[in-house]
Structures are given as structure tokens and as C-alpha cells.
Amino acid sequence: MRKLTLSTAETIISAAFEKAAELNLKPLTVAVLDAGGHAILLKRQDGSSIMRPQIATGKAIGALAVGTGTRWLNANAESRPHFVNALNGVSGGAIVPVPGGVLVKNDEGETLGAVGITGDTSDNDEACAVAGIAAASLVADCG
Amino acid sequence: MRKLTLSTAETIISAAFEKAAELNLKPLTVAVLDAGGHAILLKRQDGSSIMRPQIATGKAIGALAVGTGTRWLNANAESRPHFVNALNGVSGGAIVPVPGGVLVKNDEGETLGAVGITGDTSDNDEACAVAGIAAASLVADCG
Amino acid sequence: MRKLTLSTAETIISAAFEKAAELNLKPLTVAVLDAGGHAILLKRQDGSSIMRPQIATGKAIGALAVGTGTRWLNANAESRPHFVNALNGVSGGAIVPVPGGVLVKNDEGETLGAVGITGDTSDNDEACAVAGIAAASLVADCG
Amino acid sequence: MRKLTLSTAETIISAAFEKAAELNLKPLTVAVLDAGGHAILLKRQDGSSIMRPQIATGKAIGALAVGTGTRWLNANAESRPHFVNALNGVSGGAIVPVPGGVLVKNDEGETLGAVGITGDTSDNDEACAVAGIAAASLVADCG
Known part of the structure; x- marks a missing residue:
């Protein structure tokens, strides 16, 4: 596969x-973005709060921004907060640097897009992203 | 029905x-928003260009903003361009005032949300929104 | 009276x-701003659409911006559209240049604030603003 | 009750x-928003400072954004400051993550809107929101 459909x-x-x-x-919101960071599919389950679409998208954008899952950004937010603050700035406030933004890769390691999930704990959000990517026979990079 | 699920x-x-x-x-992008203008579901068909999610969402927001479908805004853009320009301003650039943003109402006339479609001609986009809303046994308001 | 309470x-x-x-x-939204353009009171009647608070506020801001009611801005939007476009720019998209933004003055001609109304035709919106200001024994300036 | 009137x-x-x-x-400013985050009623008491409408609204938006009162956001701002900073970003600077943003729910646990109060200490602001919601026989969620 070369492109997420x-x-x-x-x-x-x-x-x-x-x-x-x-x-x-809890009710989740999930965004799937292509390699350019543009939405392909977004679903908000009944009861998921109103800013969840932006949070899910922000996790997926965060992963694409730095080329690895947002678990890496979450670690950096503690070790180098000025870097993550700056990323917020240069992205126009578009990134959400907590786990749950996961890159979608093919077998050759090419990045096809990213999945962002929000609604439960960040760890649970990420576990669902990983399960989703595995079901499509693709490779998850959590960071 | 009281809320779009x-x-x-x-x-x-x-x-x-x-x-x-x-x-x-042509390939379409469709956004379904709740009554407050928040995404419930967004789908971009393969080949639909990268800013279509914002356009589809902007049509749906435009309809919710003024309480009728964007065909009304499209007419106003000709008769009162300064009003439609101002709406762009006060909305932070969030509205797209051409046909294809359609309110979703229940039988009592209550607004449950809006559908925005983009990708083909505005008239065709709107026809698909109307077909979608009818399939859910709800009422379309095109403006 | 020196200040709107x-x-x-x-x-x-x-x-x-x-x-x-x-x-x-139709259901209206009304904003009353002080002389500095800051909200004192805003009411949205049931059924008034979601962007009406910004439109009502934008009419009131428009009146304060140029020191007369928005009927003047509406006329200018036809005769000097580049001026009204520029006002949109310098205000950060905050003004709505159609009738219904009315200055509130005291007997000495001092501006105490502005009322912005939206929801029906611009002329009807303005008539309600005038009636409201008269009820407070203050002077309306429609532009 | 299904909708805040x-x-x-x-x-x-x-x-x-x-x-x-x-x-x-001290003088307060209070905003009541519907479930989609749109103003229904905003009142600023005489003497309440000029940016209070934005602060009150930002507290209410913050609560709706994450689906619980802003006391939860206030705690997160200490434990996960990068998450709360990111929320500021993805919301376009719209949230104020301190106590005083309180969800309004009905008996079935459905979110009908939110109240945001500012002007005194955050704890006192919140106490007034809770009193207001109780007076309407609705349920407060402080976070």
C-alpha cells in the first residue's frame, strides 16, 4: 500500500x-489523516465532548510533525518544554503532544498517515489506535 | 429525534x-456537524483535494451560523457582499457561502445539525446532501 | 447618566x-456594549442561530468604531467598499456593517455605548434597538 | 429539560x-452557553473589568471542551501543563482552565450547556455557578 484510502x-x-x-x-473521537496531515475520516462517538475533533486531529498532526508517535512528544514536553512550546507556535497551535497520536506506516517503513484518538486516558487512546492500525495490516509507530 | 447520532x-x-x-x-468530501457546529463525521473520498474538509465544514457552519442553508448566503453574497464579508470576519474565516451547506431538521422544525458537501458543482453537492438527509428521514433546509 | 449600567x-x-x-x-440576539466596546449584557432568544452573538456584537462594535450607527457603514459599503473592507481588516474582522448597530448617547451627546441586534431584517433589528434605547430615556444614533 | 432556554x-x-x-x-461576569458552546446569556456587573466576558466564556468553553468542569483542567495544568497548553492552541486560545467553568446537566446526565463565572476567587466564582445551576433544578459538574 502506498496511500491510505x-x-x-x-x-x-x-x-x-x-x-x-x-x-x-469512554466515548472516543478518532481522526485518520493522510501523509500530508489532511483528514480522510473523522468519527466522534455519541457523548464525546465538543473539542475532541481538534484534540484527535492535533495528536495525529503532532505525530506527522515530528515523524514519530506523540509518546515521543509527551516525553519531550517534560525534558524540553521549550521545544514543545515552540512546536505549538510554529504549527499555529495545531499539535497535541500527549500519547494517542500514532503514525501509520507500510512494511517498507513509509509513512502513509496518522491516527489520533482522544476520549479516555492517553494510554487507552493509544492502544485503540494500535489495534486499528493492526487490523488494516499496517505498522504503528507510537513514538 | 432530538440529536444527530x-x-x-x-x-x-x-x-x-x-x-x-x-x-x-467527482470525489466528494462530506461533513456532518451537530447543532453546535461540532463535527460528528467527516469523510473524504479518494482523490478529493486537500482543503475539501475545511470547505465542507465551512458550508455546514455557514448554514448553522444564519439558521438556513447556504443557498441563502450565496444569494446574499451578490445582494449584500459586505454582510457576507463581515460574516467571514466575525466567524474567524469559518464560513463558505455557496450552496451545499444544508440544515438538518426534525419534523418539529428543530435544527439538529448540518451537512456540508464539496467536490462537484455546488448544485450537485447540495443534491447529495438532500439525498443523504432524506435517507435518514429528516428534513433538509437548503436556504 | 454618564455610564451604561x-x-x-x-x-x-x-x-x-x-x-x-x-x-x-423572528428570534433575536441583542448585545449591549459599553463605550469601550466591551459587553455588558447579551441575550439570545430561543431559536436564534448560533453565530448571532458575534453578528449582534459586530454591529455594535461597528457603530462604536466609526462613531455613528451602522446604517452609515451600510451606505459606505456601497459607495466606498474598500473603506469598509479595510475596517474589517484593521478591526480583526470584528465589524458587521449593516443596519442594527445603534449608538447610545445621553442628552449631552456623549456616547455611552452601543446596541447591536440581529435575527430579522436589518431594518426591523434597528427598530427594536431604537425602541430599547428610548425606553431607557437615552438617545439613539442609527447612522 | 432537553435544551437550556x-x-x-x-x-x-x-x-x-x-x-x-x-x-x-466582587463584581462578577457570568456567561451561560448552550451545549455547543454558543452564548445564550452574558451579564457583566457594574465594575467588573473589561476582559471578564472573555474569561467567563473561556471557563464555560473549557468545561464543554473536555466534558467536565474546569476544576479538572486546573488540576491537569499542574500535572500535564503541555496538554493544557495544547488545548489552548487547538481551541484558538478559547479556554480558561481554572475553576469556575461548570457543566450544566439534566437528571439523565446529558450536558445542556455550561456556566462560566469570573470576578472573585476561582473557588467563589465556582460556588456561585453551583448555586445558579441548583436554582434551576439542574445538575452541576465542577470537574
Whole structure:
């Protein structure tokens, strides 16, 4: 696979929601972006709060911004807060540097896009992203 | 129905895509927003260009902003361009005042949300929104 | 009177709503700002659409911006559109140059604030603002 | 109750102001927003400073953004400052993450809107929001 299609994005989100149901998580919002950071698919489950679309998208953008999952940004926010603050600035406030933004790669290591999930704990959000990406037979990079 | 659910939004977009296939339209992007203007579901078909998510969302926001479909805004853009320019300003550049932003109402006339579609001609975009809303047994207000 | 109080603003909006009921208008949103352009009181009637608070505020700001009611800005939008466009720019997109933004003055001609109304036709919006200001024994300047 | 009406918002603010008078607090500004984050009613008491409308609104938006009162955001600002900074970014600078932003829910736990209060200490601001919501026989979620 060379490009994320809408159909693959549907597979990813369906599997992420299945994982969330299995873990009995709070309502989630999930964004799947292409390699250029543009939305392919976004779903907000009933009861997920109003700014969740921006948070989910911000996690996915954060991962694409630095070329690895947002777990890396979360660690940097503690060790080098000035760097993460600056990223907020240069991105026009577009990134959310906590776990749950996961890169989607193919077998050759090429980045096809990113998944961002929000609604439960950051660790649980990330677990659902990983489950979704695996269901599409693609490779997750959590950072 | 009192609130648009994710499941209803899925019905709307599936029917809009069916209509588009029937009419042999270009790839579309469709946004379904709740009554407060927050995304419930957004789908960008393969080949739909990168700023389509913002355009689709901007049509739906435009309809919610003034309480009727964006066909009304499109007419005002000719008769009162300074009003539509001002709406762009006070909304922070969030509205797209051309047909294809359609309010979703229930039988009692209550606004439940809006659908915004972009990718083909504005008239065709709007026709798909209307088909989607009808498939969910809800009422379309095109403006 | 030297300053608009919250209590006077309440008088203005109540009388504006009474006028609207008398004329059988659509649901309105009304903003009363002080002389510095800061909100004292804002009311959105049930069924008034979601961007009406910004539109009402933008009319009131527009009146304060140029020192007369927005009927003057509306005329200028036709005769000198580049001026009104520029005002949009320098105000950061804050003004709405159509009738319904009315200055509130005292008997000495001092500006105490402005009222902005939106929801029906611009002429009807303005008539309600005038009725509200009269009920507070203050002087309306429509532009 | 399914939707906050202007009349219910009036009840909330009147009771909040009564509580403030009882506690002898400084002049307050109170915003009541609907579930989508759009103003229904905003009142600034005489003597309340000029940016209070934005602060009150920002508290209410903050609560709606994450689906619980801003006391939760205030705690997160200490434990995960990068998350709260990011929320500021993705919201376009719209949130104020200190106590005094309180969700308004009905008996079934559905979010109908939010109240934001500012002017005294954050704890006192919040106490007035809680009193206002109780007076409307609705349920407060402080976070």
C-alpha cells in the first residue's frame, strides 16, 4: 500500500472502536489523516465532548510533525518544554503532544498517515489506535 | 429525534455517496456537524483535494451560523457582499457561502445539525446532501 | 447618566424584545456594549442561530468604531467598499456593517455605548434597538 | 429539560448573583452557553473589568471542551501543563482552565450547556455557578 484510502481508514476506525468497546472505554473521537496531515475520516462517538475533533486531529498532526508517535512528544514536553512550546507556535497551535497520536506506516517503513484518538486516558487512546492500525495490516509507530 | 447520532450521520453520508455515484460526480468530501457546529463525521473520498474538509465544514457552519442553508448566503453574497464579508470576519474565516451547506431538521422544525458537501458543482453537492438527509428521514433546509 | 449600567442595559433589551414581540419578528440576539466596546449584557432568544452573538456584537462594535450607527457603514459599503473592507481588516474582522448597530448617547451627546441586534431584517433589528434605547430615556444614533 | 432556554439561563444568573451578594463578592461576569458552546446569556456587573466576558466564556468553553468542569483542567495544568497548553492552541486560545467553568446537566446526565463565572476567587466564582445551576433544578459538574 502506498496511500491510505478512505476504505482503509474505515477499517482502522472500526477496529479502534471495537477495541474501545472491549476495554469499556469512554466515548472516543478518532481522526485518520493522510501523509500530508489532511483528514480522510473523522468519527466522534455519541457523548464525546465538543473539542475532541481538534484534540484527535492535533495528536495525529503532532505525530506527522515530528515523524514519530506523540509518546515521543509527551516525553519531550517534560525534558524540553521549550521545544514543545515552540512546536505549538510554529504549527499555529495545531499539535497535541500527549500519547494517542500514532503514525501509520507500510512494511517498507513509509509513512502513509496518522491516527489520533482522544476520549479516555492517553494510554487507552493509544492502544485503540494500535489495534486499528493492526487490523488494516499496517505498522504503528507510537513514538 | 432530538440529536444527530454518529449512526444517523453514517446513514446520511452513505446515501450522499450513493447519490454521487448514481450521478457520476467527482470525489466528494462530506461533513456532518451537530447543532453546535461540532463535527460528528467527516469523510473524504479518494482523490478529493486537500482543503475539501475545511470547505465542507465551512458550508455546514455557514448554514448553522444564519439558521438556513447556504443557498441563502450565496444569494446574499451578490445582494449584500459586505454582510457576507463581515460574516467571514466575525466567524474567524469559518464560513463558505455557496450552496451545499444544508440544515438538518426534525419534523418539529428543530435544527439538529448540518451537512456540508464539496467536490462537484455546488448544485450537485447540495443534491447529495438532500439525498443523504432524506435517507435518514429528516428534513433538509437548503436556504 | 454618564455610564451604561447593567440595569439600564436590562431595560434596553427588555424593551427591544417587547417591540419584537409586537412586530412578530423572528428570534433575536441583542448585545449591549459599553463605550469601550466591551459587553455588558447579551441575550439570545430561543431559536436564534448560533453565530448571532458575534453578528449582534459586530454591529455594535461597528457603530462604536466609526462613531455613528451602522446604517452609515451600510451606505459606505456601497459607495466606498474598500473603506469598509479595510475596517474589517484593521478591526480583526470584528465589524458587521449593516443596519442594527445603534449608538447610545445621553442628552449631552456623549456616547455611552452601543446596541447591536440581529435575527430579522436589518431594518426591523434597528427598530427594536431604537425602541430599547428610548425606553431607557437615552438617545439613539442609527447612522 | 432537553435544551437550556434563555429563561432558564436568567434563573441561573439571578441565583448566582444572589449568592455573590450573600457572600459579599466582587463584581462578577457570568456567561451561560448552550451545549455547543454558543452564548445564550452574558451579564457583566457594574465594575467588573473589561476582559471578564472573555474569561467567563473561556471557563464555560473549557468545561464543554473536555466534558467536565474546569476544576479538572486546573488540576491537569499542574500535572500535564503541555496538554493544557495544547488545548489552548487547538481551541484558538478559547479556554480558561481554572475553576469556575461548570457543566450544566439534566437528571439523565446529558450536558445542556455550561456556566462560566469570573470576578472573585476561582473557588467563589465556582460556588456561585453551583448555586445558579441548583436554582434551576439542574445538575452541576465542577470537574
